[in-house]
Amino acid sequence: MNYLNGIDPSPFFVLSLIPYLAFLWWAQKSDSIPKVALWGFRLTLLFVLMTIALAIVAKVSYGAELTDIDYLHGTAEAFLTLSDALVVLGFAGLGKAEVVNNS
Template sequence: MFSKDNLFAVSLFPYLGFLWFLTRSQETPRLALIGFYVLLVFVAVTIPAGIYAKMEYGEVLANIDWLHGSAESFLTLSNILVALGFRQGIIEYQKKQEKTQTDD
């Protein structure tokens, strides 16, 4: 079947499709969309970091704390941007609803 590395690589294609649809819909709050794109930066950083961990230390990335934590910081940044973006989107939506109710 699939190894975890192969599954990781194959999962990139559905995610790129997800990003394409989100971007095209123009409904996603901009900050959240940026957060979803930052997840690609996390992937781009994690792969070479994993290779470096294996070549330099003979270990998997998860066992090299400083390297793993550095790579994971991009995941944290992505999550924060997505959460703040959707928070901002909800606030804007609520303001539009209030404005619509007061205009009626």
């Protein structure tokens, strides 16, 4: 498995954006995705952007990986927590049955 250590993962991250952007395009046109959840899915891209930016800060300022600098890593993860929370809140509303009063 040592041969995997020499593979640069960057192209895989870039390529993974293609299906995710396609999903966002579909989700935006779909009526089955709650608007709050859609914002959560969109904010996942902000998490990716912040992770990249903070990884650069960690490397340039500290000469370390992002996961080694707790406050930078925590900041990046906060964006993921926010996006996940919006997805959960958006879909949580679907489980509630609407009461219809026909009388």
